[in-house]
Amino acid sequence: MNKRVIIEMPEEIHDLMEAEAARGGMKPDAYVLDLIVERLEDLHDIALAEAALERIRSGESKVVSGEEFWRGLDD
Numbered sequence: 001m002n003k004r005v006i007i008e009m010p011e012e013i014h015d016l017m018e019a020e021a022a023r024g025g026m027k028p029d030a031y032v033l034d035l036i037v038e039r040l041e042d043l044h045d046i047a048l049a050e051a052a053l054e055r056i057r058s059g060e061s062k063v064v065s066g067e068e069f070w071r072g073l074d075d
Contacts (some may be wrong), residue, residue: 021031055061062065 017032018028021028024031026034056063072074
C-alpha cells in the first residue's frame with residue numbers, strides 16, 4: 001500500500017526539482033521518490049561499509065593484498 005507524504009520546501013528548490021524532473025522526462029512525484037530511494041540505498045551502503053570497517057578495526061576481519069587474494073583462488 002502506498003503512503004502519501006507532504007513536504008514543504010523553498011520555492012527555488014521546488015522549481016529546481018520540477019525542472020530536473022522534466023529534464024529527465026519524469027513527473028515530479030516519481031523524481032522525488034527516486035531521489036529518496038537512492039539516498040536510502042546510499043545510507044544502507046554506508047552503514048554496511050562502516051560495519052565492515054569496524055570488523056577490520058576490531059580484528060574480527062582482516063585485509064589481504066590483491067596478490068594474496070588471487071593466490072588463494074588458485075588453490
